[in-house]
Amino acid sequence: MNKIESINDFVIKFANVNGSGSASANQMFAKGVFRSGIPVSPKNIFPSNIQGLPTWFEVRVNEKGYLGRREGIDISVAMNPQSYGQDVNELKSGGYFIYDSSWKRDFGRDDINVLGVPLTELCVSEFSNPKQRLLFKNLGYVGVLCSILEMDKDIYISLINEQFKGKEKLIEPNVKALEIGYSYAENNFKDICKIKVHKSNKTDGLILTSGNDAAGLGCVYGGATLCAWYPITPSTSLAESFNKYSEKLRVEDETKKNKFAFIQAEDELAAIGMTIGANWNGARGFTATSGPGISLMSEFIGLAYFAEVPSVIFDVQRGGPSTGMPTRTQQSDILACAYASHGDTKHVLLIPSDPKECFDFAVEAFDLSDRLQTPVIVLSDLDLGMNDWSTQEFDWDDSRIHDKGKVLSREDLDGMERFGRYLDVDGDGIPYRTYPGTHPEKGAYFTRGTSHDEYARYTEDGDKNAEVLSRLLKKYQTASELVPSPIFNQSKNNSSIGVIYFGSTDCSMQEALDKLNEEGLTIDAMRIRAFPFNLEVWEFIEDHDLLFIVEQNRDGQMRTLMMAEGGIVPDKLVSILCFDGQPITANYITNKINAHLSGTPAKIASTGK
Amino acid sequence: MTYITKPLNHHPRLETNKLGLTRRDYEGAVSTLCAGCGHDSISAAIIEACFQLDIESYKVAKLSGIGCSSKAPAYFLNQSHGFNSVHGRMPSIATGAAMANHELLYLGVSGDGDTASIGIGQFIHCARRQLNMTYFVENNGTYGLTKGQFSATNDIESKSKYGDDNLFPAIDLPSMAIQLGASFVARSFSGDRDQLVPLIKAAMSHKGFALLDVISPCVTFNNHTTSTKSYDYIREHNESLAKPDFVPMGKEITASYEPGEKTNVALHDGSTLSLQKLSEDYDPTDKILAIKNIQESQRDGRILTGLLYVDPNAKDLKEILNITDKPLNSLNQNDICPGKRALAGINEGLK
Numbered sequence: 001m002n003k004i005e006s007i008n009d010f011v012i013k014f015a016n017v018n019g020s021g022s023a024s025a026n027q028m029f030a031k032g033v034f035r036s037g038i039p040v041s042p043k044n045i046f047p048s049n050i051q052g053l054p055t056w057f058e059v060r061v062n063e064k065g066y067l068g069r070r071e072g073i074d075i076s077v078a079m080n081p082q083s084y085g086q087d088v089n090e091l092k093s094g095g096y097f098i099y100d101s102s103w104k105r106d107f108g109r110d111d112i113n114v115l116g117v118p119l120t121e122l123c124v125s126e127f128s129n130p131k132q133r134l135l136f137k138n139l140g141y142v143g144v145l146c147s148i149l150e151m152d153k154d155i156y157i158s159l160i161n162e163q164f165k166g167k168e169k170l171i172e173p174n175v176k177a178l179e180i181g182y183s184y185a186e187n188n189f190k191d192i193c194k195i196k197v198h199k200s201n202k203t204d205g206l207i208l209t210s211g212n213d214a215a216g217l218g219c220v221y222g223g224a225t226l227c228a229w230y231p232i233t234p235s236t237s238l239a240e241s242f243n244k245y246s247e248k249l250r251v252e253d254e255t256k257k258n259k260f261a262f263i264q265a266e267d268e269l270a271a272i273g274m275t276i277g278a279n280w281n282g283a284r285g286f287t288a289t290s291g292p293g294i295s296l297m298s299e300f301i302g303l304a305y306f307a308e309v310p311s312v313i314f315d316v317q318r319g320g321p322s323t324g325m326p327t328r329t330q331q332s333d334i335l336a337c338a339y340a341s342h343g344d345t346k347h348v349l350l351i352p353s354d355p356k357e358c359f360d361f362a363v364e365a366f367d368l369s370d371r372l373q374t375p376v377i378v379l380s381d382l383d384l385g386m387n388d389w390s391t392q393e394f395d396w397d398d399s400r401i402h403d404k405g406k407v408l409s410r411e412d413l414d415g416m417e418r419f420g421r422y423l424d425v426d427g428d429g430i431p432y433r434t435y436p437g438t439h440p441e442k443g444a445y446f447t448r449g450t451s452h453d454e455y456a457r458y459t460e461d462g463d464k465n466a467e468v469l470s471r472l473l474k475k476y477q478t479a480s481e482l483v484p485s486p487i488f489n490q491s492k493n494n495s496s497i498g499v500i501y502f503g504s505t506d507c508s509m510q511e512a513l514d515k516l517n518e519e520g521l522t523i524d525a526m527r528i529r530a531f532p533f534n535l536e537v538w539e540f541i542e543d544h545d546l547l548f549i550v551e552q553n554r555d556g557q558m559r560t561l562m563m564a565e566g567g568i569v570p571d572k573l574v575s576i577l578c579f580d581g582q583p584i585t586a587n588y589i590t591n592k593i594n595a596h597l598s599g600t601p602a603k604i605a606s607t608g609k
Numbered sequence: 610m611t612y613i614t615k616p617l618n619h620h621p622r623l624e625t626n627k628l629g630l631t632r633r634d635y636e637g638a639v640s641t642l643c644a645g646c647g648h649d650s651i652s653a654a655i656i657e658a659c660f661q662l663d664i665e666s667y668k669v670a671k672l673s674g675i676g677c678s679s680k681a682p683a684y685f686l687n688q689s690h691g692f693n694s695v696h697g698r699m700p701s702i703a704t705g706a707a708m709a710n711h712e713l714l715y716l717g718v719s720g721d722g723d724t725a726s727i728g729i730g731q732f733i734h735c736a737r738r739q740l741n742m743t744y745f746v747e748n749n750g751t752y753g754l755t756k757g758q759f760s761a762t763n764d765i766e767s768k769s770k771y772g773d774d775n776l777f778p779a780i781d782l783p784s785m786a787i788q789l790g791a792s793f794v795a796r797s798f799s800g801d802r803d804q805l806v807p808l809i810k811a812a813m814s815h816k817g818f819a820l821l822d823v824i825s826p827c828v829t830f831n832n833h834t835t836s837t838k839s840y841d842y843i844r845e846h847n848e849s850l851a852k853p854d855f856v857p858m859g860k861e862i863t864a865s866y867e868p869g870e871k872t873n874v875a876l877h878d879g880s881t882l883s884l885q886k887l888s889e890d891y892d893p894t895d896k897i898l899a900i901k902n903i904q905e906s907q908r909d910g911r912i913l914t915g916l917l918y919v920d921p922n923a924k925d926l927k928e929i930l931n932i933t934d935k936p937l938n939s940l941n942q943n944d945i946c947p948g949k950r951a952l953a954g955i956n957e958g959l960k
Contacts, residue, residue: 037960201775217955223945224838225937226708228701245955249947257933261708266734270701273694273731277705280692281670281713282938285705303695393956398951402942435938436670436690436706437713444667446683446691458683 002094002111005194008038008063010074012145016138017080025138026057028163029145030388032155033061034208037200039390041050041067041507043383043583048326049234051198054083063202067390068508069583072105077141079119081105085368087216088112096193098144100137100320115189117144119194124181125156127173136177143181148193153182158436172585199345207355207393211384211504212288214355215314216241218362218392219286220249223402224312226261226285228274233326234382235316238288258306268293272300272313272522281433282407282446284311284366291320291333293339294377301375302341303449305472308422308431310369310405313377314362316385319581328581329382331503338531338561344469349531353506356392357529358384370405372430372479381552384504406432413442421445421456422468429475476532483530486537488591489513493524498544499593502528502558504583505550516593523548523593531561541573548593550576552584615639627663634667635659647799647825648678650748654802655716655745658809659686669714670706674728675701677754678720678747680692697728700713700735703742703813704926710936711927714813715742721762722752727781728737729761730881732782736791736818741925743812743819748801749827750838757830768835783917784903787818788898792923793819794899795916798843799826804914806856807882811916814857816877817923826913848906850891850915856881876921893919 004010012029016022023044030042038061045056060070078087078099084107091097093111101116104308119137127133139160146153156178164170212235219227219242229239243262249261258591261278265271271287278285289297294315319325320332337349348368352360361378406426413419413434419442422431431454434443445456451465453456459465489510501509506527514523526540541547541562549559556575562568576592578584615636623631635656640649659666664686668893673679675696682691694702703717724732724746735744750763759767759775762782767775786794793815797805805823812819824843826832832839851872857880874882874893892898899918906913 163620203960207956209959221941221946225940225945228705249951250945252933255933258929258931259772259933259937259940261930261932261937263704263708263930265701266730269698270704270731270734273698273701274705274708276694277692277702277706277707278709278937280702281706283709283936285709299695300698394952396952398949402946434690435710437668437710440665440667441688444688444690446693448691448693449695450693460932
């Protein structure tokens with residue numbers, strides 16, 4: 001029998017029924033591997049449903065630290081008879097197929113290793129509570145994996161102890177469930193599986209967390225005191241993370257009162273309105289949403305742009321258009337966000353690539369929004385936001401001071417002859433503002449979305465309005481100098497070919513570049529981290545004859561943005577597009593690049609997958 | 610909204626309040642609404658109320674949506690920050706702003722289109738959340754700025770200026786607000802200053818969501834004989850529940866009204882709203898009775914005005930959310946940023 005052999009490099013996929021409690025067991029498996037010192041990238045592939053439908057959980061284990069999704073399944077833990085057919089088909093030849101053999105099956109493939117574990121029978125004989133009989137099957141297969149992969153069982157016992165801290169009586173049955181699976185495998189599957197997990201130290205300095213969790217924490221560190229939001233997948237957990245960390249870190253010791261406001265709004269319109277209201281009044285507020293929410297918020301985003309009110313918006317992108325694929329990933333809101341709202345508007349975008357950067361950019365977003373007095377949209381995506389990533393530890397410099405931007409105090413106003421809310425005093429396009437309630441006689445003004453002059457007075461004078469619009473363009477120029485610069489993979493350019501990528505594509509891109517390099521192809525790479533694009537972005541484009549732009553959308557939205565903003569010749573920018581809702585893989589990227597360079601234009605070849 | 614600055618010179622012997630300010634100091638820009646617009650009378654009543662209560666203008670935030678009514682904040686309290694937001698969305702701006710700094714006085718000015726149509730969702734949720742603000746609906750039953758379309762508060766039997774019938778029943782904002790949990794609900798008429806000023810003062814002193822539905826005839830588009838929101842119609846059908854008198858904290862209740870049975874409502878800040886009863890069974894703290902009174906008067910073609918309902922002990926949103934007494938916008942970085950040490954612990958927990 002053909003058997004896949006590997007140490008610390010494989011993909012395992014769990015197939016479950018959603019609502020059966022499998023997610024936490026699967027996560028525990030991933031964390032156990034992480035604690036063994038090997039980077040993991042678990043990905044939850046779930047339906048937009050609460051109970052009863054097939055759901056999958058894919059974990060890539062890779063000692064080199066490649067965290068992008070990889071095609072091909074080495075081990076399948078098939079716990080859902082509904083999806084057996086699909087699960088068996090996906091398994092690589094020589095792979096391992098674990099299933100609940102309480103009901104025996106023939107899977108019709110003789111090139112795979114079937115490991116039947118009578119999980120239901122084992123749990124029924126050990127547990128009397130019907131709910132537990134069902135639930136503990138999950139830990140049962142974790143026990144099986146622990147045995148066949150030769151992992152340290154104590155790691156899982158500690159994880160169980162940590163998970164049920166405070167509910168101690170649940171520890172013993174959970175450990176028992178783990179042991180049931182473990183001993184069954186020890187007795188029946190000795191030496192069958194040739195995939196192993198060996199302890200390593202490749203997770204030193206890393207943590208395992210999701211982009212949403214990180215961004216919510218970043219908002220706490222960035223000084224946000226208001227979160228107004230409306231539930232929408234995949235952004236909900238970002239708002240909840242802010243609340244979770246705020247409840248832990250932001251409650252007054254003496255009074256037990258909250259130093260934050262967490263408001264579930266009636267809809268996205270209200271969520272962004274509250275965010276703008278708080279920022280107008282000098283408190284840092286944010287909202288978190290996904291594509292449909294951006295559509296709804298657009299009117300307000302235009303107001304904040306034109307009236308120059310700071311506001312931070314997290315868009316955790318999902319598959320579009322319309323309601324689209326709420327539980328799948330895409331990078332397809334780039335244009336909707338860059339130009340959100342009617343009239344001439346352009347917005348600052350920050351595009352993190354891993355949870356560490358979600359944390360950092362959350363902090364950065366508040367500083368930039370206050371400094372620039374304009375909305376800042378952080379573009380994450382479902383893969384980055386909802387899945388756990390092996391990422392660098394969070395870091396905070398205690399000497400870092402929140403930049404509240406150009407805000408006049410009572411004393412400042414005392415020393416001023418006349419305050420003009422929209423006067424460009426410093427020549428950078430950014431005016432000075434006042435918070436309500438600052439000074440009895442000076443500094444009051446009317447914030448409005450109607451055309452206005454430098455003193456915030458309504459005007460129908462077209463020249464005045466054009467002046468304001470032009471100044472906003474100047475401010476936008478200033479923004480390009482303040483936003484995070486792109487990241488280059490090389491210290492100096494080595495090739496006439498370049499690749500541009502951004503966001504969660506980073507992990508697969510790194511792997512793809514290594515692969516291309518091994519194959520003898522050197523190309524320069526630039527990761528875009530923000531919009532508006534700064535000089536370095538344009539220089540990189542200028543310095544290359546051919547550029548691939550890798551995006552997880554259908555229309556090459558980043559490419560469109562570059563052509564629109566920089567007048568770049570379309571022929572120079574070749575799209576590599578993946579929009580099937582699954583995270584892009586390294587193989588996909590290298591195949592497209594190779595195909596294009598060998599004569600098959602990438603754009604034609606790109607139709608999802 | 611058109612903007613004309615008012616000349617600053619005024620009579621040297623104008624009456625001053627405790628702050629040494631005259632009524633002129635509470636004014637705004639010159640109104641550009643139509644001559645005779647009810648909204649201007651409401652602005653004047655707001656100015657009077659603020660003057661009488663010795664309010665510091667800069668501690669007030671004026672917020673509005675879009676429409677004729679929403680222009681009005683430009684015409685009072687020049688020294689207050691104003692926010693003319695987007696159509697129907699003033700409540701969310703007010704919510705965010707009030708959470709950022711609960712120490713300011715929030716005056717929201719909206720209209721019947723802004724509140725009862727495009728913004729009804731935000732109105733509903735703002736009321737049920739008990740946001741501490743005074744919410745004016747300058748209710749004229751018509752879309753003035755777009756030239757006279759029916760609004761959702763217009764009565765079904767009403768005709769437009771052009772003779773069209775209104776086909777749909779009116780939304781009654783006060784009964785809705787009471788059902789939603791608003792803790793101060795009053796209706797008044799822009800032409801009844803004696804009733805309006807004390808109600809505004811009471812609403813501003815009330816803690817929680819205070820709705821003032823003020824019928825404010827549109828002289829240009831909805832003041833004809835077949836309108837139910839015309840000056841004449843309101844004057845004929847207005848039935849005042851009680852003559853109100855507002856007594857700020859620490860002042861005695863003076864007998865400015867004819868002797869009669871009075872109900873005193875003690876408001877949260879120590880002030881009192883004194884109501885001289887016109888109706889025997891009137892109790893402004895009885896929610897069910899309030900709704901019954903409104904419904905009955907509607908059935909009989911009367912427009913009930915005055916304080917319809919009040920719960921002086923209601924909790925406001927800040928209390929419901931258990932937010933600290935120090936305004937959130939005044940917390941410094943040490944108060945809100947947990948720092949490097951706390952982060953080390955969080956990192957440990959994610960391994």
